[in-house]
Structures are given as C-alpha cells and as structure tokens.
Amino acid sequence: MLADRVVLKGMFYGVGAGLCWGVIFLGPKLAPELSGAQFAILRFLCYGLICAVLLTPRWRIAYAALRREDWISLFWLSLIGNxxxxxLVGSGVQLAGVATTSLIVGLIPVLVALAGRNDDQAVPLRRLAPSLCCAGAGAALISLHTLQTGAAGQSAHIGPGLLCAFGALLTWSWFAVSNARRLNRMPGVSAYDWALLAGVMTGAQSLLLAIPLLGPEITHHDPQKWLSHLMVAGGVALLASLLGGALWNQASRLLPLALSGQVLVIETLAALLLGFVWEGHWPDAMQWSAIVLLVTGVVWCLRCHQARPQSG
Incomplete structure (x- = not known):
C-alpha cells in the first residue's frame, strides 16, 4: 500500500512536469524570427537568471553537497539535456511543425522504459510490452498523419526538421536516464537545489554563446520585438524550466525509471493540445485515435506498476 502511494505521488509530480513542458513546443512558434538555437539561448539566459536569484540564499548548502563528479555531470546534463x-526542439518545430516534433519526441517513454528495464523495481519488459506498443502505435499513427498532411507545403524543410526532432528524442532520452541515476546517487542534494544548479549552469553556458549567436541579430529587430521575444522566452523558462524541472526531479526520485518514462507521454498530449488551439482546429478521427492509444499506454503501464509484487 505504501509503495502504491509513492507511485501515485510520483505520477502526480510527473504529470505536472509533463503539462508544464508542453509549452516548450509552442514557444518557438511565438518567436519565428529567431532560430531554434537563438530562442534556446534566450530562454536559458532567463532561466539561469531566475535560478541564480533563487539559489543565492542556499548556495553554500548546495555547493557543499556536490562532489567533483557531480559538477561534471551537471555540466553535461545541462548542455545536452537543456x-x-x-x-533541436525549436528547430524541429519551426521546420516540421509542432505536431510532428512533439510526437517524435513523444517516443521518449519507449526509449526510457527500455533503458530502465534492468533497474531495481522495474517491471519485466514482457509485462510492459503491451503499454509500450500502445504508446508507440499512437505516436506512429499521429506522426504518419502529420507527415501526410503537412509535407506538401514543407518539402524543403521536412527532412531537416525530422532530423532535429529525432535528435531531440535521443538527447532527452539520454538526459532522462542519466539525470534520474545521478539524483539517486546524491541523497544529500534536494531535487529543488539540483534543478536550480542546472539552471545556473545552463545560464552560464548560454551566456558564452549569446554574443556570437544573438549579437548579430540585435540590430535586425526593434526593441519592442525583442521585448516580445524576451517575454515569451521568460514565460517558457519560468513554467517549463523552473517549475517543470523541479517537478520532474521529484518524480525521478519516486518512480521506477520505466514508469517515469511513460509519464512523459503527458508532455506530448499537452503539446498537441496547445498546438491544436494555436492552429485553431481540433483533432480529426485519426488524430483522436492516436491520442487514445497514447493515454491507454500510460494508464496500462501505471496498472502494471501498481500490481507488481511487493517484497517484505
């Protein structure tokens, strides 16, 4: 019973993180004048500044709890996972669209579940297979639908956009696995402090790239346009990076790796909803079928974990 409560609490945090992260796919659409890399830098400059302010009173405690290998992991997790x-997400959204990118990235749960199949408390792969197939079928179905209906007007961009989306799939799958395992090896560091430290690290990395990537663009847009870009990037940073990152770190500590990967389907659904609202139409029958498959995969996986035998 206690284990079930822990899983449900972890699911709550994971679903919250997924809902927050849904906005990351819409952000680049709201700033089409910026490339994917430029919008990413602007977002993480805002995120780094927010995290630096929040971390200031806790800096000594957080710094004392980290070892050299933790700082090295923090550097790579921030660079690759943020x-x-x-x-890659921003470039994919601008080149191939919100739906295509979010649904390719939506395959992350499959890769994460496969990566965690040998971890403690993980459900055997044969029991996870139906839910993985369900989620994978939903992602494949709606991806095929999006490619069929959207490729005609984007023939020059669809290829690079798909490469960016698949690159995002691989980088965040690696991040989800590595970040969860790093957190479990650092019992003295809170999930909140780790999220703030990652924000400061990513902000510092963005600052180094800001001049060569953003500098030439400063004179191309008027101050009002830059203010608009800054507000969009700041909103994404606050909601997705800060709140979503903190919720995800909590979920990573409470859920088996395979289940935490399944929860990421919520991010895909949130991104789809925002994308459909932004484009001003609702899903058609084929898209609804794919969404039902994705949700069924999540619920099915949750039941598998809740029903697993408990050790004394």
Missing part, C-alpha cells in the same frame, strides 16, 4: 535538446 541547451542542445531545446535547440
């Missing part, structure tokens, strides 16, 4: 991932 900057590189979101650069």
């Amino acid at each position: 900057l590189l991932y979101y650069t």
